[in-house]
Amino acid sequence: MAKQEEKRQGQHGTQSDKAGSAGPGGSGGAVDFIREIINEHNQTGRFGGRVHTRFPPEPNGYLHIGHAKSICLNFGIAQEYGGKCNLRFDDTNPSKEDVEYVESIMEDVRWLGFDWEDRLYYASDYFEQLYQWAIELIKSGKAYVCDLSAEEIRDYRGTLTQPGKESPYRNRSVKENLELFERMRAGEFPDGSRTLRAKIDMAHPNLNMRDPVMYRILRATHHRTGDRWCIYPMYDWAHGQCDSIEQITHSICTLEFENHRPLYDWFLDQLGIYHPQQIEFARLNLTYTVMSKRKLLQLVSQGHVRGWDDPRMPTISGLRRRGYTPEAIRSFCARIGVAKVDSVVDIQLLEHCIREDLNRRAPRVMAVLRPLRLVLDNYPEGRVELMEAINNPEDPSMGTRTVPFSRELYIERDDFREVPPPKYYRLAPGREVRLRYGYLVRCTDVVKDPATGEVVEVHCTYDPATRGGDAPDGRKVKGTIHWVSAPHAQTAETRLYDHLFTQPNPEEVPEGQDFTVNLNPKSLETVTALVEPSLADAKVGERFQFERLGYFCVDPDSLPGKPVFNRTVTLRDTWAKIEKALKLGED
Ligand code: ATP
Ligand code: MG
Numbered sequence: 001m002a003k004q005e006e007k008r009q010g011q012h013g014t015q016s017d018k019a020g021s022a023g024p025g026g027s028g029g030a031v032d033f034i035r036e037i038i039n040e041h042n043q044t045g046r047f048g049g050r051v052h053t054r055f056p057p058e059p060n061g062y063l064h065i066g067h068a069k070s071i072c073l074n075f076g077i078a079q080e081y082g083g084k085c086n087l088r089f090d091d092t093n094p095s096k097e098d099v100e101y102v103e104s105i106m107e108d109v110r111w112l113g114f115d116w117e118d119r120l121y122y123a124s125d126y127f128e129q130l131y132q133w134a135i136e137l138i139k140s141g142k143a144y145v146c147d148l149s150a151e152e153i154r155d156y157r158g159t160l161t162q163p164g165k166e167s168p169y170r171n172r173s174v175k176e177n178l179e180l181f182e183r184m185r186a187g188e189f190p191d192g193s194r195t196l197r198a199k200i201d202m203a204h205p206n207l208n209m210r211d212p213v214m215y216r217i218l219r220a221t222h223h224r225t226g227d228r229w230c231i232y233p234m235y236d237w238a239h240g241q242c243d244s245i246e247q248i249t250h251s252i253c254t255l256e257f258e259n260h261r262p263l264y265d266w267f268l269d270q271l272g273i274y275h276p277q278q279i280e281f282a283r284l285n286l287t288y289t290v291m292s293k294r295k296l297l298q299l300v301s302q303g304h305v306r307g308w309d310d311p312r313m314p315t316i317s318g319l320r321r322r323g324y325t326p327e328a329i330r331s332f333c334a335r336i337g338v339a340k341v342d343s344v345v346d347i348q349l350l351e352h353c354i355r356e357d358l359n360r361r362a363p364r365v366m367a368v369l370r371p372l373r374l375v376l377d378n379y380p381e382g383r384v385e386l387m388e389a390i391n392n393p394e395d396p397s398m399g400t401r402t403v404p405f406s407r408e409l410y411i412e413r414d415d416f417r418e419v420p421p422p423k424y425y426r427l428a429p430g431r432e433v434r435l436r437y438g439y440l441v442r443c444t445d446v447v448k449d450p451a452t453g454e455v456v457e458v459h460c461t462y463d464p465a466t467r468g469g470d471a472p473d474g475r476k477v478k479g480t481i482h483w484v485s486a487p488h489a490q491t492a493e494t495r496l497y498d499h500l501f502t503q504p505n506p507e508e509v510p511e512g513q514d515f516t517v518n519l520n521p522k523s524l525e526t527v528t529a530l531v532e533p534s535l536a537d538a539k540v541g542e543r544f545q546f547e548r549l550g551y552f553c554v555d556p557d558s559l560p561g562k563p564v565f566n567r568t569v570t571l572r573d574t575w576a577k578i579e580k581a582l583k584l585g586e587d
Contacts (some may be wrong), residue, residue, distance in 0.1 A: 022356055034281060037443055041249070050249050053078050055109065055241070057511070058091065059089050060092055060096065060293060061296060063104070063109075064291055064296060065332075067108075068112060068332075076107065077250070078334075081364065083249075087116035088120075088123065088242060092232055097223055108320075109302075111326055112316065121458040130237065134233075139178070144167075144170055144171075144172050145196055147169075147193070147194070170211070187219075187449060191230075192218075198212050208236070208260050212426055244268055244273050247277040251276045251277065252278075255280045260281045261280075282341055286344065286350065287347045289500070297316075315492070322570065325543075328350075329358040336349070340466040353570060354551070357411075357553045358543060358568065361395070362543045363392055364390065364392055367530065367548075367565075368412050368530045369496070370411075370414065371529075372416055373408065376409070377460070386404055386405070403490040403574040405486045406486065410486055410530050411427070412487060415481040416458055421582070425478035429443050429445075435469075436482045436483065439462040442461045442539070444460060498522055501523075531546075531565075552567050
């Protein structure tokens with residue numbers, strides 16, 4: 001992965017912080033195959049040097065990280081070449097579409113940092129034009145009204161090894177076809193009773209060319225055209241013509257449309273209209289993730305997650321709520337690059353991108369997720385010191401803040417072991433550690449729950465000469481742990497997320513079951529954390545590094561004085577690695 005990543009990064013040049021990036025077509029270095037094609041077109045003058053792309057979502061769900069790849073590609077290419085990119089809703093299937101989805105898609109594209117300016121289009125804007133073109137095809141004997149049912153059409157279609165059978169309605173006269181098609185539009189026939197089909201070749205080796213359906217009868221209220229239409233164009237009939245109408249130069253889509261290209265070409269050629277170039281690339285797949293809107297909708301509607309923007313979802317809105325930044329997502333999309341063959345990207349790369357971004361910009365704070373009480377027996381009761389803490393060691397311009405320190409603190413339960421294993425450098429009986437921004441403290445005693453034997457309180461003495469964390473006598477301590485002052489701590493509901501699925505490939509399931517059997521029952525754990533008082537008024541969407549624990553983002557469920565945090569991603573936990581290595585060694 002690392003090597004591949006390096007190569008791809010090289011291909012794309014440096015990743016800037018703005019959505020806009022430098023250099024047309026990655027000038028200087030090698031470029032990916034799509035930019036290569038565009039460069040060639042620009043050289044030969046195929047589109048007169050124009051580059052005009054589009055992002056064409058169907059508003060039948062929320063956008064996911066796979067769509068982000070397509071968005072970054074389409075809008076990114078337009079930016080690099082000084083071209084344009086349209087946002088076009090592919091709204092040809094009213095029964096599954098909704099304005100809620102339209103709105104969320106626009107919000108997500110904008111949030112990712114892209115702008116379609118005044119080029120917002122809908123396939124439904126072109127329904128009349130598409131209808132007129134269909135009439136043209138009928139007139140030239142290239143389309144016919146067919147009375148076969150959907151099931152019959154499927155049966156007649158044949159297979160990859162067997163040619164299809166011609167429909168008995170295939171040779172209707174132009175006049176009859178025109179009349180029937182008009183009556184289809186006028187609503188004279190029941191849903192599903194007739195279709196308009198292209199008249200191509202029922203023996204064509206490409207099944208898409210075997211008289212594909214262009215229109216179906218469907219009485220469904222469309223979110224834009226209302227009940228004006230009861231026939232709707234099929235995706236394959238609409239898509240290429242929409243691109244043509246908008247004078248798209250490069251119609252970039254995913255590999256599954258590769259064998260639809262001959263059909264798009266056929267339609268454009270029959271109509272004799274402007275011809276964009278379709279280019280296919282491999283869709284993004286991620287480990288531990290499902291990436292189809294149908295499956296994401298199933299997760300939402302069956303209540304496996306709290307909604308489309310549940311922070312465990314691979315949706316843009318879920319990632320946003322989780323604390324991802326547009327910069328991190330764009331950087332991820334640049335690093336994975338584009339290829340001609342399907343592959344699966346390790347979700348750790350996505351996590352790496354957000355860590356890298358937040359490391360630069362997230363202020364550090366102290367918070368304790370699983371508190372253990374620590375009492376400094378020799379620290380004066382009632383005394384409070386304000387300790388100066390650095391907001392971001394990566395960025396001195398982010399300044400400092402003060403954190404209250406007192407006799408009673410909370411530390412992380414994990415940072416104390418009564419019987420410390422080898423290489424454990426945190427607190428244990430008799431051991432000395434550094435309290436971050438505080439003092440060196442040595443453990444003198446523990447209090448246990450008499451019933452369970454569990455340590456419920458740790459007693460220490462502090463060394464007053466070590467304020468700030470350094471000992472004047474030069475003695476070294478290996479461990480530094482974080483803390484919050486007990487009387488000052490703010491409680492905060494904190495949601496810890498793990499992968500939504502337990503399997504790298506969630507689709508790998510026993511016969512007869514679906515991907516939901518691989519759902520991770522521990523994908524969400526909620527704890528009541530104790531956080532430093534400065535976080536009481538954290539604003540929704542603000543991101544922090546909880547020192548030593550990970551990056552966290554304030555959730556919209558927060559109320560004034562009652563922040564709720566989502567863990568965006570953990571920090572790499574070296575101890576977990578060591579422990580794992582030790583365990584492996586024991587086995
Ligand atoms: P899904 O399969 O998730 O339902 P879709 O392809 O049906 O997605 P569309 O709304 O049609 O969703 O997609 C809009 C654009 O995004 C299309 O050009 C499509 O090719 C692209 N796209 C969808 N999924 C991915 C993906 N995983 N990786 C890259 N591009 C994608
Ligand atoms: Mg689709």
